[in-house]
Amino acid sequence: MKDIETKDHQLTVALRIRPLSDSELEESATIVAHRVDDQMVVLMDPPGDHEDVLRANRSREKAYMFDVAFDYSTSQEELYRATTKGLIHGLISGYNATVFAYGPTGCGKTYTMLGTDKDPGIYVRTLNDLFHSIEETSDSMMYSVSMSYLEIYNEMIRDLLNPTSGFLDLREDSKGEIQVAGITEVSTVNAQEIMELLVKGNRQRTQEPTAANRTSSRSHALLQVCVKRQDLNQEVRFGRLFMIDLAGSERAAQTQNTGQRLKEGAHINRSLLALGNCINALSDKNAHRYVNYRDSKLTRLLKDSLGGNSRTVMIAHISPASIAFEESRNTLSYADRAKHIRTRVKKNMTSVSHHIAQYTSIITELRGEIQRLQTKINEQQRQSSNKRDIRHVQAEVLSQSRPEVQRLREQLLQGFREQMEIRKTLMDLDSAELELQVETSHHLLTIADWEQEQNQRSRKRRSEQQKERKKDTEWREKDSDQRERDSDSSESETADVSSARESLLQLMSEQKRIHRDKASFERRLAQLKVQAGRLEERLPHTVSCESQRQVLELLCKVHELELDQAELRSSSLLKDSLLRRKDQAMQRFETHQQLCDQIIQGQRLFISEHSLLVPPQLQQLYDVYTKEGDNRRLERALALDTARFTVKERSLPKISVPLQSRVQMLDQTLDQTLDLDSDQESVRTVMLERGPSKHRRHTLPPIHTGPDLDSNRVFKNSPHAHSIKNSCVVTPPPIHINGKNREPLVPDSFLSFSLLSHSVSSHLDSSPESSEAGAELMHTERKKGPQNTAGKAARRRSRALDVLSLEKPQQRCAAPPTGTALSHATSDDKLSSSTGDATTAQSDANNANDANDTKSRVKLQHQSHREQSEGCRRKRRSRSFDVTGRALPQTKATVVQRLRPLDSTSDTHLHIGAPPVLRAQRGAACRGRGVAPGNLHTGLGTDSAPLSTLKRVPPLRPQHLHISSTQRLRRN
Numbered sequence: 001m002k003d004i005e006t007k008d009h010q011l012t013v014a015l016r017i018r019p020l021s022d023s024e025l026e027e028s029a030t031i032v033a034h035r036v037d038d039q040m041v042v043l044m045d046p047p048g049d050h051e052d053v054l055r056a057n058r059s060r061e062k063a064y065m066f067d068v069a070f071d072y073s074t075s076q077e078e079l080y081r082a083t084t085k086g087l088i089h090g091l092i093s094g095y096n097a098t099v100f101a102y103g104p105t106g107c108g109k110t111y112t113m114l115g116t117d118k119d120p121g122i123y124v125r126t127l128n129d130l131f132h133s134i135e136e137t138s139d140s141m142m143y144s145v146s147m148s149y150l151e152i153y154n155e156m157i158r159d160l161l162n163p164t165s166g167f168l169d170l171r172e173d174s175k176g177e178i179q180v181a182g183i184t185e186v187s188t189v190n191a192q193e194i195m196e197l198l199v200k201g202n203r204q205r206t207q208e209p210t211a212a213n214r215t216s217s218r219s220h221a222l223l224q225v226c227v228k229r230q231d232l233n234q235e236v237r238f239g240r241l242f243m244i245d246l247a248g249s250e251r252a253a254q255t256q257n258t259g260q261r262l263k264e265g266a267h268i269n270r271s272l273l274a275l276g277n278c279i280n281a282l283s284d285k286n287a288h289r290y291v292n293y294r295d296s297k298l299t300r301l302l303k304d305s306l307g308g309n310s311r312t313v314m315i316a317h318i319s320p321a322s323i324a325f326e327e328s329r330n331t332l333s334y335a336d337r338a339k340h341i342r343t344r345v346k347k348n349m350t351s352v353s354h355h356i357a358q359y360t361s362i363i364t365e366l367r368g369e370i371q372r373l374q375t376k377i378n379e380q381q382r383q384s385s386n387k388r389d390i391r392h393v394q395a396e397v398l399s400q401s402r403p404e405v406q407r408l409r410e411q412l413l414q415g416f417r418e419q420m421e422i423r424k425t426l427m428d429l430d431s432a433e434l435e436l437q438v439e440t441s442h443h444l445l446t447i448a449d450w451e452q453e454q455n456q457r458s459r460k461r462r463s464e465q466q467k468e469r470k471k472d473t474e475w476r477e478k479d480s481d482q483r484e485r486d487s488d489s490s491e492s493e494t495a496d497v498s499s500a501r502e503s504l505l506q507l508m509s510e511q512k513r514i515h516r517d518k519a520s521f522e523r524r525l526a527q528l529k530v531q532a533g534r535l536e537e538r539l540p541h542t543v544s545c546e547s548q549r550q551v552l553e554l555l556c557k558v559h560e561l562e563l564d565q566a567e568l569r570s571s572s573l574l575k576d577s578l579l580r581r582k583d584q585a586m587q588r589f590e591t592h593q594q595l596c597d598q599i600i601q602g603q604r605l606f607i608s609e610h611s612l613l614v615p616p617q618l619q620q621l622y623d624v625y626t627k628e629g630d631n632r633r634l635e636r637a638l639a640l641d642t643a644r645f646t647v648k649e650r651s652l653p654k655i656s657v658p659l660q661s662r663v664q665m666l667d668q669t670l671d672q673t674l675d676l677d678s679d680q681e682s683v684r685t686v687m688l689e690r691g692p693s694k695h696r697r698h699t700l701p702p703i704h705t706g707p708d709l710d711s712n713r714v715f716k717n718s719p720h721a722h723s724i725k726n727s728c729v730v731t732p733p734p735i736h737i738n739g740k741n742r743e744p745l746v747p748d749s750f751l752s753f754s755l756l757s758h759s760v761s762s763h764l765d766s767s768p769e770s771s772e773a774g775a776e777l778m779h780t781e782r783k784k785g786p787q788n789t790a791g792k793a794a795r796r797r798s799r800a801l802d803v804l805s806l807e808k809p810q811q812r813c814a815a816p817p818t819g820t821a822l823s824h825a826t827s828d829d830k831l832s833s834s835t836g837d838a839t840t841a842q843s844d845a846n847n848a849n850d851a852n853d854t855k856s857r858v859k860l861q862h863q864s865h866r867e868q869s870e871g872c873r874r875k876r877r878s879r880s881f882d883v884t885g886r887a888l889p890q891t892k893a894t895v896v897q898r899l900r901p902l903d904s905t906s907d908t909h910l911h912i913g914a915p916p917v918l919r920a921q922r923g924a925a926c927r928g929r930g931v932a933p934g935n936l937h938t939g940l941g942t943d944s945a946p947l948s949t950l951k952r953v954p955p956l957r958p959q960h961l962h963i964s965s966t967q968r969l970r971r972n
């Protein structure tokens with residue numbers, strides 16, 4: 001055994017020949033490998049060579065010299081002592097060492113390294129001796145032992161102490177040493193613990209049975225033991241020991257491996273070939289031959305063991321049997337070469353002096369660092385001493401960023417100011433647009449009124465032209481005068497309308513301009529909002545100071561709120577303006593409604609007092625009006641009652657005296673309202689009782705039917721009045737036209753009534769004084785005649801009041817389809833159903849006698865009217881506005897003429913209820929829906945007021961007339 005402690009170390013090669021295995025004994029294998037002495041081994045020719053002609057004269061027998069040779073008689077202990085035990089001292093002293101078993105499969109490598117429980121191998125013996133040595137010198141030395149155990153299986157490294165860690169990689173450290181990254185290193189000084197770890201690792205090693213070995217190792221196993229020793233002189237030594245159980249080279253024919261075993265064998269042979277190449281290279285006498293350690297992980301791990309700082313022992317294993325001659329021969333050949341490998345061994349030791357020198361250097365460096373840091377701290381302290389506190393530092397930072405912040409602030413403020421200005425401008429534009437709309441609507445109304453008047457006049461003119469053919473020259477002259485007046489009036493109104501049209505054009509262009517400006521400003525406002533949003537987004541990036549950023553964000557918030565407030569204010573103003581307009585419209589409507597009520601009540605009073613005839617359509621309208629009035633009063637009563645109940649029941653204990661008085665006023669109003677009976681007679685009585693001064697707004701000026709009233713006188717003297725006198729029945733039998741006898745025209749009648757009211761209202765002044773002024777004006781105009789071309793407003797007022805005058809001929813007309821004449825009943829007792837089956841033939845037969853009987857009938861009629869008035873007064877609460885009917889002794893033409901005044905009002909709603917037969921006759925006779933007003937006034941006389949002026953048509957719009965007429969035609 002060579003001295004392994006020499007620095008220049010030569011690889012120690014030992015050879016072990018195992019005993020014949022059971023299979024070899026069964027085959028009576030010849031022993032060809034013999035240990036001659038402790039170092040020599042002879043490999044004899046196998047028996048088959050003698051029989052081979054080619055090998056007959058060429059013997060392959062060869063003697064090999066190794067560091068030590070063992071055979072079947074050598075025990076484990078002897079082998080350990082001869083190969084490994086000597087390494088333990090060197091390991092403790094700081095030398096690296098390697099022991100690896102090499103040889104074909106099944107030749108005893110694992111037996112040598114691991115052994116059995118009864119006869120342990122090198123692993124256990126080495127560790128035992130190591131710990132013994134440590135214990136022996138532990139008094140004067142400090143030891144630290146660590147162990148790791150791995151296998152190379154199919155060129156992959158596994159940690160046998162921690163198999164779950166997966167495959168590990170090889171790394172080369174700064175000193176060029178190969179390290180297994182992530183390998184488990186167990187540090188302990190307890191031998192028992194090391195043994196347990198070893199057993200545990202061996203269980204994890206891959207072993208599979210083959211034909212050559214029932215416990216064939218399919219991987220290379222490496223056990224690494226590191227020992228660190230520190231003596232009393234603070235000298236530290238590091239020693240590392242590799243104990244390697246290589247997998248055996250194998251021939252496929254021998255092992256009969258297939259599949260995974262065959263693949264494992266291939267990996268094993270490849271790595272062993274790399275090891276052999278390294279051995280060849282290292283054993284070559286040429287000193288600078290390249291050694292390829294990187295061919296396999298095995299050779300990389302054994303780099304130091306084969307050619308570096310390690311005392312290495314190679315234990316080659318062969319089988320003595322002749323059947324393993326070739327494997328034994330190759331193994332002997334490699335082992336023989338390996339013994340020429342030389343390594344350079346050195347102690348892994350660090351002395352205290354060296355450490356001290358290192359520490360001194362480190363301390364010096366650290367001191368320099370400390371000095372540098374101290375200088376820096378002093379400099380900072382000196383700088384900070386100039387600043388009193390952190391606020392100065394903050395102020396400095398703020399001052400550095402102030403220009404940027406100021407610029408950003410100015411941009412934000414400028415944007416918000418501009419937004420505010422644009423918002424104000426938009427508000428002004430909205431206001432101007434509203435004013436323009438109001439003005440435009442006024443002009444449109446003016447034009448519409450004029451157009452309707454024109455339409456009315458044109459219709460009248462056509463009717464008059466038809467009448468002209470039948471009238472005498474006197475009427476022709478009067479008509480020509482009337483035409484002149486009409487033309488004059490048209491010309492004067494044309495100037496107003498043209499002015500309105502021009503104003504409309506200007507207003508429309510102005511509205512367009514406002515729209516353009518608004519769109520432009522709104523676009524600009526949107527752009528400014530976007531810009532402000534971007535600036536706000538830039539705040540966190542631009543302003544580093546938190547307080548500054550918060551101030552700017554608050555600034556933005558305040559301005560945004562101001563803008564929102566301005567927008568809301570603008571919206572609120574617009575809505576207020578619209579509400580004001582609606583309120584005004586509602587107020588006008590209510591005023592108009594009151595005026596209508598007054599007119600209707602006055603009419604009914606007038607009819608009642610004078611016992612005038614009422615056409616059924618008008619009577620139906622009256623009925624609808626009465627019902628509607630009842631509903632209105634009921635709603636008002638309920639509302640007032642609710643208000644009274646609410647005030648009394650809930651707030652009375654707390655309400656003040658003025659509120660209580662207000663409640664009383666409400667009660668009085670309610671009582672007055674309820675007191676207003678829908679009955680015409682009651683209305684008249686109430687008005688009479690309370691006097692005209694108390695309810696001037698609800699009563700018309702007194703309309704006298706006596707000869708002092710021009711209009712009445714004119715009407716009585718008119719030719720039409722004469723015709724009516726001639727045609728009317730003096731005292732027709734009364735007929736009740738309610739219930740079943742009524743035509744189901746309530747919706748249309750109501751619609752017509754509404755439209756009529758609406759049309760009247762559009763020509764009325766909304767002021768409460770309009771009723772009085774209108775009545776006076778009507779009175780005046782009737783006196784002055786149409787020549788009095790008063791102002792436009794006066795004419796409008798007079799138009800509404802002219803409705804009253806238009807009603808007179810209507811009331812004198814009777815137009816039931818059956819030719820029933822209508823008149824007020826003198827009393828309920830006297831009223832009876834008329835002979836509704838009176839035929840037109842009878843009327844025609846009696847027509848000839850009508851002229852003679854006219855005077856007496858008129859007298860009777862007036863008498864009956866007076867009696868009826870007295871009866872109606874007595875019957876206050878009853879609905880005495882009953883209508884009697886009787887067969888009219890008149891012709892169809894007469895009936896038609898009586899209906900024409902209604903048509904002449906140009907209000908189709910008044911004549912649309914005419915029966916189809918009459919309408920057909922009318923269409924044939926006068927080619928129009930309206931009859932010339934002259935028909936009504938043919939008996940007016942030369943000094944009578946022209947009806948075209950007196951009967952100014954309520955300004956119903958033509959489309960309304962058409963629609964209503966169409967609907968009524970469809971119904972009929």
Ligand SMILES: Nc1ncnc2c1ncn2[C@@H]1O[C@H](COP(=O)(O)OP(=O)(O)OP(=O)(O)O)[C@@H](O)[C@H]1O
Nearest residue numbers: 018019105106107108109110111213216217247248
């Ligand atoms: N010197 C010996 N004395 C007694 N038995 C031995 C000896 N050497 C090997 N054997 C026996 O031979 C058989 C094979 O040995 P081992 O498993 O150690 O071979 P190996 O070289 O490790 O094979 P592989 O390379 O396939 O793992 C084992 O049963 C073992 O007990």
